[in-house]
Each structure stands twice: as structure tokens, then as C-alpha cells.
Amino acid sequence: MPKKIPKKTIQRVLIYHRYLTFLLQQGTRDISSKSLADILETTPSQVRKDLSCFGRFGKSGSGYDVLELRDLIGKRLGFEKLRKVCIAGMGNLGVALAGYRGFEDLGLTIQAVFDSDPKKINRKFDGLVCRDIKEIAPVVKKNQIDMAVLTVPAGSAQEVARRLENAGIRAILNFTPVKLTLSSRVKVSNVDLAVELKTLSFFIR
Amino acid sequence: MPKKIPKKTIQRVLIYHRYLTFLLQQGTRDISSKSLADILETTPSQVRKDLSCFGRFGKSGSGYDVLELRDLIGKRLGFEKLRKVCIAGMGNLGVALAGYRGFEDLGLTIQAVFDSDPKKINRKFDGLVCRDIKEIAPVVKKNQIDMAVLTVPAGSAQEVARRLENAGIRAILNFTPVKLTLSSRVKVSNVDLAVELKTLSFFIR
């Protein structure tokens, strides 16, 4: 029974992983929780606690082997199993995400993009032919896509989300300001850019 | 001495504000913490606790006046004072954010955009002439811009952030995967899209 790992831990560990990759390129072989914490502005306790969720791979007195730690995190976080993702809504944000380098390193690959605008359908975006939103179900099934990024206009968010659900999508990263109503089998994570920026502004008033 | 308000509270209250605006358009006059909680998938206790940070404006027995509550939140969260924002880095993501409708409602306005690519400098993006990153200091000062969105490539993130700091920017919304090193006077908030997507994937493994 693997104990439940908090979302915040996952996020931090992904950052550790990224930094370990950098250290590796630099040729650094070993690192302590203290050094890692200093660089990433957290505490050694936090680092050790986070890592302890995934096993014990440190050496008392000398810290962690960079390569070993990085690979083990990768394994635990499922970097080896490639996740196929689609993007629904090829407006500015959809296009930006389709062209975003930085997903591959994490074992994520954009496999299909959708829009409802005839001017966009059949056009190529970063090597991917844009398909009609109406074709979500067959395309998702055929390509075994299991995640989606939702970047359609607010007005069609709920409807498109439902299509994604019906197509068998298991997780949606929702960039619309709409509270999606879906079966609990679909995991939804909201990214609200306007709220992020406004929240930041509050703290400098 | 106004007690410190948690970031999470601010974020939720911004969502309440957005929903109250919607209710207002619908013609709904009153709402209880219970109804608000049901719609936004939280608890009445959470709603009341959050609102209590900003004052007491509910009526026992009948709930809140939608218009009054919305306006008071707006006032407390500083919607009336327009915040000027600039975007550094007009790649896909910068362009997407420059064209993003949804900031204005929150009292945020994109006032300038910057890039270092001669092909982009002097080009217009959503009505704004792109300026050279080297001109950040004068442009920011002249326009009294106090926040920035950082969407440059990782390699120049730290350098551009330092320019923003020197120009007097007080807050940066950082979309790069770089841990910025700046004076503590600059408030930095990180949005890591790759980490968001990967974290989501972890929970459907």
C-alpha cells in the first residue's frame, strides 16, 4: 500500500529532478540534502522528507549519488512510460503550448491538436495536423491519448471537456476560467493565468 | 494592523469575485455561503472564513448581497487602481499572453512588450509596439509599469529578470524553469507549465 503522495511533494520533486539533470551535465557526482535545499530555497528537512516518499537512496555522511537519485525519481514519477497528450483549442495559448519544448524531457508528448475553426482544421501546428474537435473521440482512441490540455474559449469549455471525457481522456489541464463539471474519473487541474497575475499584484499593493 | 491574508485565500476570493459578476449578469441579488460553496466545490465554512479576511458584510439569515459583496471584494483586492504590466519575451507564450483577454476585468493592463530579436522589435503585438529588451529601464519608468511577465528563453531569464529589477519592477510572474536570484524587494511567482502537466499525469498512473 503505497502511501498517498501530496501534490506539492510531486511538484518539488520534479524540480529536484530538473536540477539533478543540470548537475549531471556539470559533472557533479554527489549532493547533500543541504546543498539541494540551498539552491532551491527550501530546507534540508523538506528535501529528505520529499525524497523519503519514494524510497531511501541516500548514504549517511556523504549524501546522494546524483545519477542514481535522478534516475530513481524518474522511474518513480513515471518518466519511462511516455504519456500522450492532446491540445483542444488552437488559439494563441494552444499554439504556444504545442510549440513548447520542455514537455519531452518529462516523458510527455503532444500527439494531436484540435480546433473547431475551419481555417485551422487541417493546418499544421508544430508538425501536427489540426483536427476537427468533432473528431476528438476517434483520434484520441486511435492514438491512445490519455491527457488533454484545454485552451478553448470559455464558452465552449464545458462542451469540449465533455467530449474529451467521452473519448476516454483521464486528465485535463484546464486553462479556461470555467469550473468543469465532469465525472470524478477525470482528474482536472486548473491553471488560471489571470488569477495568478492578479494574486501577485495583491502582494505589492 | 491588517492581518496577513494567505495566498490561497486571495486566489479563492478572486474566483468568488468572478462568479459574483456572473450572478449579477444573471440578475441574482442574494447568495448564501452555502450556495457559493456548492457551485465552487468548497465548503460554506471556507467561504465565510475567506470573506471574513476582508470584513463582515453578510446578513444573518439571508446571506450576502451579490453586488455589495462583489464591489467590496474588488475594492479590497485593489481592482480600482489599474496595474500596469509588461511582457518580456515575445515568443509563442508571450504573444499568447499579450492577446489574452481576461486581465482587464481584474484591473490589469499590458502596457509594453519587449524582445531582443530585431525581427520582432518595432513589430506590433495586439496594438503594442515591441521594444528592445535593452530599453526596459526607460520604458518601464516612463510608463510607471510595476509588474512583469517573464517569457524569455531559459538562457536569458536571469539576465532579463535583473534588468526588470533594475528598472524598478516590483513583481515578476516567471514562466521560465529558472530559479531567479533577485533582491527580496522583487516578489516572484513561478508558473511551470511542464511541471503542472507532469504532476497531473502522476495522478492517473
Place this chain on the structure above:
DNA sequence: TAGATTGTTAATCGATTAACAATC
């Protein structure tokens, strides 16, 4: 051995939820 650093348990801190007297 002495020094450093781990993994884990206990203590602390903060955020969410429940409970309830006050009140419209």
C-alpha cells in the same frame, strides 16, 4: 575514531472544517 549526513519521529505551524451563539 570524528565528522557529516541520512531517514524518521516528534514538535510546530498553518489551513481547513465543524460547531455554535448571535442575529436578521
Place this chain on the structure above:
DNA sequence: TAGATTGTTAATCGATTAACAATC
């Protein structure tokens, strides 16, 4: 008055930090 709902205090839950025995 009876019913509903507030604002706030107390209880609970979860996450972070500190402490330390174990160990390389």
C-alpha cells in the same frame, strides 16, 4: 416567533520544520 445564515471560536487535519539516533 421559527428558520436560516452569519461571523468566529474551537477542533481537526495536513504540511513543514526541528531534532536526533543510526550509519557511512
